[in-house]
Amino acid sequence: MTGADLDSSLVKSSNHILAIYPNRRQKLDAAFRFLKDGLLNNEAILLITDEINKEDAITRMEKDYTGFDVLNLLEKGVISILSPGQWHFINDPFDGNRTQSKWKKAVEESLLNTFLPGNSSKKGKTCGLRAFGDTKSFFNKDRSLHYDNKNIFSFVDKLVEYECSMEKRFPFPLNVICAYEEEDIVQLDNLELKSLLEHHGVFHKDSIKELVYPLRNSHITLLYDNQQDLNDAYITYINEGLARGQLCVFASVLLQNNDFLRDISPKIINFEENVQNKNLVLVDMANYYIQAMMDNLQEFEKFKNNLMENVKNDKNRNNKHIRLISDCSDFLFKNKHFEECINLEKWLHKKPFEGSFLCPYSKSLFDQFPYYYYLFRVFHSNDIVIDSHGNFLLDYVKNSEHQSKLISYMMKRMDVSNVELKDQ
Amino acid sequence: MANPSTAIRKDINILVYETDPDVQFLYQKYVSIISPHVSCTIVDDIEKLINCNDISMVNKMNSTQKPNFDTIVIDLNVGDHNVIEIVKKLLQNIPRQKIVFTTTTGLSIIKNELIRQGLPSSMTILRKPFSFSDLLAVISPTKGKFDKLKLTDHVLASYISLQEELMDAVDFIKKGVDSDELNLLLIRNDMDLKDTVLALKSKGLSNADTLLENESLIIIKNEEWYIPDGKVNAPRILNQWQALVNRSTQLKKIGLRAFCMMDCFFENGFSTELVNYECNLPSQFQIPFIPICAYRQIDLDCLAEKDQKKLIECHSHMIICE
Numbered sequence: 216m217t218g219a220d221l222d223s224s225l226v227k228s229s230n231h232i233l234a235i236y237p238n239r240r241q242k243l244d245a246a247f248r249f250l251k252d253g254l255l256n257n258e259a260i261l262l263i264t265d266e267i268n269k270e271d272a273i274t275r276m277e278k279d280y281t282g283f284d285v286l287n288l289l290e291k292g293v294i295s296i297l298s299p300g301q302w303h304f305i306n307d308p309f310d311g312n313r314t315q316s317k318w319k320k321a322v323e324e325s326l327l328n329t330f331l332p333g334n335s336s337k338k339g340k341t342c343g344l345r346a347f348g349d350t351k352s353f354f355n356k357d358r359s360l361h362y363d364n365k366n367i368f369s370f371v372d373k374l375v376e377y378e379c380s381m382e383k384r385f386p387f388p389l390n391v392i393c394a395y396e397e398e399d400i401v402q403l404d405n406l407e408l409k410s411l412l413e414h415h416g417v418f419h420k421d422s423i424k425e426l427v428y429p430l431r432n433s434h435i436t437l438l439y440d441n442q443q444d445l446n447d448a449y450i451t452y453i454n455e456g457l458a459r460g461q462l463c464v465f466a467s468v469l470l471q472n473n474d475f476l477r478d479i480s481p482k483i484i485n486f487e488e489n490v491q492n493k494n495l496v497l498v499d500m501a502n503y504y505i506q507a508m509m510d511n512l513q514e515f516e517k518f519k520n521n522l523m524e525n526v527k528n529d530k531n532r533n534n535k536h537i538r539l540i541s542d543c544s545d546f547l548f549k550n551k552h553f554e555e556c557i558n559l560e561k562w563l564h565k566k567p568f569e570g571s572f573l574c575p576y577s578k579s580l581f582d583q584f585p586y587y588y589y590l591f592r593v594f595h596s597n598d599i600v601i602d603s604h605g606n607f608l609l610d611y612v613k614n615s616e617h618q619s620k621l622i623s624y625m626m627k628r629m630d631v632s633n634v635e636l637k638d639q
Numbered sequence: 640m641a642n643p644s645t646a647i648r649k650d651i652n653i654l655v656y657e658t659d660p661d662v663q664f665l666y667q668k669y670v671s672i673i674s675p676h677v678s679c680t681i682v683d684d685i686e687k688l689i690n691c692n693d694i695s696m697v698n699k700m701n702s703t704q705k706p707n708f709d710t711i712v713i714d715l716n717v718g719d720h721n722v723i724e725i726v727k728k729l730l731q732n733i734p735r736q737k738i739v740f741t742t743t744t745g746l747s748i749i750k751n752e753l754i755r756q757g758l759p760s761s762m763t764i765l766r767k768p769f770s771f772s773d774l775l776a777v778i779s780p781t782k783g784k785f786d787k788l789k790l791t792d793h794v795l796a797s798y799i800s801l802q803e804e805l806m807d808a809v810d811f812i813k814k815g816v817d818s819d820e821l822n823l824l825l826i827r828n829d830m831d832l833k834d835t836v837l838a839l840k841s842k843g844l845s846n847a848d849t850l851l852e853n854e855s856l857i858i859i860k861n862e863e864w865y866i867p868d869g870k871v872n873a874p875r876i877l878n879q880w881q882a883l884v885n886r887s888t889q890l891k892k893i894g895l896r897a898f899c900m901m902d903c904f905f906e907n908g909f910s911t912e913l914v915n916y917e918c919n920l921p922s923q924f925q926i927p928f929i930p931i932c933a934y935r936q937i938d939l940d941c942l943a944e945k946d947q948k949k950l951i952e953c954h955s956h957m958i959i960c961e
Contacts (some may be wrong), residue, residue: 468772468775469771469772471669471672471771471772472770472771472772473770499672501672501673501674501771501775502673502674502675502676504775505650505651505673505674505676505677505778506674506676508651508779508780509650509651509676509780510787546772546775546776549776550776550777550779552779553957553959554787554956584959584961585797585959585961588797588947588951588957588959589957589959591948591951591952592951592957
C-alpha cells in the first residue's frame with residue numbers, strides 16, 4: 216500500500232473504508248501513514264490493534280510524526296492507542312451495539328480537543344476522529360476457539376454482523392479504515408464478503424495493483440478526477456507492462472493534439488526506444504472514433520487482428536498479455552454519442568484479445584445531466600471500476616449480478632496477488 | 640476552393656464558412672488527418688453558404704430527411720451579413736441541422752447573444768484557436784433518433800418541452816407508417832384531440848386524418864389507457880398491450896408502435912406504481928411491440944435515484960433530450 220492511496224480524495228468519497236492488506240507489515244505501515252494524515256488534517260486519531268504494543272507504537276509515531284509532540288497529544292487524548300481488548304472485547308465478549316456507541320462518544324470527545332499541529336498551518340479544535348481498526352484479533356480469537364465452540368459462536372460472524380450494522384457514511388465526523396489481512400478475508404464466504412462490501416463506501420485493497428497487475432481479460436473502467444491523475448495512471452499501466460515485456464497499446468483520439476504526449480512521454484521508460492521497438496504502440500483513434508459514430512466496428516476488428524498477429528508472430532515476446540488503453544469510448548461519451556459509446560463498450564467486452572483493457576472516463580461527467588442517466592448503461596456487468604490510484608469504486612456497482620461478479624474478480628485478484636508476492 | 644454543388648457525398652460531410660486562408664488551411668489539414676470518411680467543403684462567401692443549403696431544394700425536404708451536410712461550421716466574426724438570421728432560416732427548413740459556430744469572442748457572451756436572437760441554448764460554439772480534438776468533438780454524422788431502434792425495444796425518452804416531444808412523436812410515427820406498423824399515440828389528459836391532430840400535421844404528419852381513418856394511427860388520452868378507474872393495474876395494462884399487438888396482426892400490420900406520454904402517473908401521484916409497472920415490462924419484448932415511454936424531464940428528476948436506476952435498467956434504449 217503506498218502513501219498516495221489513502222489520500223484525502225478517498226476519505227472524501229467515503230468514511231467507512233474496507234481495506235485489505237497482504238501482510239502485517241504493510242497493514243501497520245498503512246495505519247501509521249493514514250493516521251498521520253489525520254493529524255495533519257486536525258483530526259484526533261485512534262489506533263486499535265494488538266499487532267504492535269503501545270510502547271512500540273509510540274516510538275514509531277515519535278519517529279515518523281516529526282513536528283508533533285506525540286506524548287503531549289497522547290496525554291490530551293488527541294492520539295489514542297488501544298488494544299482490541301480495550302475497545303471491542305471488554306470482559307471478553309464482543310457487543311457490536313456497545314462498540315457503535317463508543318464510536319459516537321469518541322467522536323464527541325475528539326471534537327472537544329484542541330491542539331496545534333507542529334507542521335500544519337491549521338489551528339484550533341480537532342475536526343473529527345480518524346481511526347484505524349485492525350480486525351486481526353477477531354480471526355485470531357476464532358482460531359483459538361475449540362472446533363465445537365466455533366460452530367456455536369464465532370467472533371468473525373459477530374464482526375461481520377457488526378460491520379453490516381453500520382452504513383457507508385457515518386452521520387458524524389469519523390473516518391475509519393476497517394483493516395483486514397488477505398489470509399483472513401479469504402476465509403469469509405461470498406455472502407459475508409458481499410455484505411461487507413455493501414456496507415463500506417470504498418473497498419480498498421493494496422492500491423495500484425489493478426494498474427500494475429491487471430488480470431487477464433479484465434475490462435477496467437478508470438474514473439479520473441483530472442488530467443494529471445489520468446496521466447499518472449497511464450504511466451503506471453504502461454511502465455508496468457513494459458517492465459513485464461508485454462505489448463502496450465496507447466490508442467487515443469487526442470494523439471494529434473500537439474501537446475498530448477508532452478507530459479506523458481518523459482515519464483515512460485525509454486519512450487522513444489520502446490516506440491521504435493514496437494513494445495509501445497501509439498494508435499491515432501480519430502478515424503476509429505468516426506467509424507464508431509457510424510456504428511461501424513469493422514475497423515476495430517482489423518485493429519484487434521493486427522494486434523493479435525503482432526504478438527503471435529513476435530518470437531521474442533514471451534509474455535503475450537496485451538495492455539490496451541483506449542479513450543475512444545470516453546470521447547464518444549463526452550460528446551454525447553451515448554448509444555455508440557455503449558456499443559463500443561459492448562464490443563470491448565467481448566474480450567477481443569488476450570490482455571487487459573483500460574477505458575478512462577471523466578468522473579465529473581457522471582454528476583451532470585444528461586450523462587448521469589447513462590452511468591449504469593455504459594458500465595458493463597463484468598466491468599471493474601477503479602479510480603486513478605487503482606482503488607476499486609463500489610459506488611458504481613451496476614446491479615446484484617455485477618456485484619457478485621465483482622466479488623469473484625476480487626477473490627481471483629487475491630489469488631493473483633499472493634502469487635505475485637511470492638514471486639517477488 | 641471546392642465548389643459546393645460538386646461536393647462528393649462521403650460518410651460525413653461538413654461545410655465550413657470561413658474567410659481566413661490560414662484557418663481554411665487548418666480545417667483542410669485537420670480533416671485530412673481525421674478520417675478518409677470525412678469530407679470538408681469550405682466556402683468563403685455568404686451566397687455560397689446559402690446556395691449550399693438551397694432553400695428551394697430544402698423546402699422539398701421534410702424534417703426527417705438527411706440534409707446536404709452533417710455539420711455546418713460557421714464563423715460568427717466574418718463579414719457584414721447577419722449570419723444568425725441565415726442560420727435561423729436554415730433551421731426553419733431543416734430543424735435538426737447541426738450547426739457549429741466558431742468565434743474568438745468569449746463563449747458565454749456569444750451564447751447569450753445567440754439566445755437573445757432566438758437560437759436554442761444548446762447551440763455548439765467552438766472557441767478559436769481550437770485544437771484537433773476540439774474540431775473532432777463537434778463533427779458527427781446526421782443521425783435520426785430512432786434509426787437504431789428495433790421493433791422489440793423498450794425505450795425511455797425524456798423531454799424538456801412539449802414541442803420537442805411532439806416532433807419526436809411525429810418522426811417516430813412516420814417510421815411506423817413507413818414500416819406498416821400499427822401506431823398508438825398516448826397524449827396528455829389536458830391535450831385536445833383535434834388540436835393534437837393539427838399539431839401533428841403542422842409538424843410533418845400531413846396525412847394524419849387518413850391514418851386515423853384507416854386505423855393505422857390511434858390517439859388516446861394517457862389517463863384513459865393507464866388509469867381509467869383511478870388505479871394503476873399493471874396486469875390490466877399488460878393485457879391491453881397484448882390485445883393491441885394482436886389487433887395489429889389482425890390488421891396485417893407487422894407490429895405495434897406506441898409513443899406514450901407518461902405524465903399522468905405523476906399528475907395522479909402514482910410515481911411508485913409507475914416504476915413497478917415499468918419493471919414488469921422487459922427491456923426487450925418477445926412480441927412485435929416498440930413503446931417509447933416519454934417522460935417529462937421534471938418528472939424523471941423527481942424520482943429517487945434508485946427508482947431512476949430501476950427505470951434505466953428496464954429499458955433497452957434511452958433518448959434524453961436537452
